[in-house]
Amino acid sequence: MSKVTNxxxxxxxxxxxxxxxxxxxxxxxxxxxxxxxEEELEKLKSAYEIRLVKMVGESGAGGH
Structure with missing residues (x-):
């Protein structure tokens, strides 16, 4: 399945x-x-609850 970006x-x-x-x-x-x-985007749009989880090691994830 193809992916879309940004x-x-x-x-x-x-x-x-x-x-x-x-x-x-x-x-x-x-x-x-x-x-x-596209399927993942539709799931996201229709989801009752969405969790946002900070990724360790990413910019702004507790580093100085």
């Missing part, structure tokens, strides 16, 4: 949570996906 995905309104604590809301959240298949 795609903006509009997720619509979302609650912003850390663990089980609601910290706020976003009226229209969008993210830039570096690489995914």
């Amino acid at each position: 795609v903006i995905v509009n997720l619509g309104p979302r609650m912003l949570m850390v663990g089980k604590e609601v910290l706020g809301t976003a009226d229209n959240m969008s993210i830039e996906v570096a690489e995914a298949t």
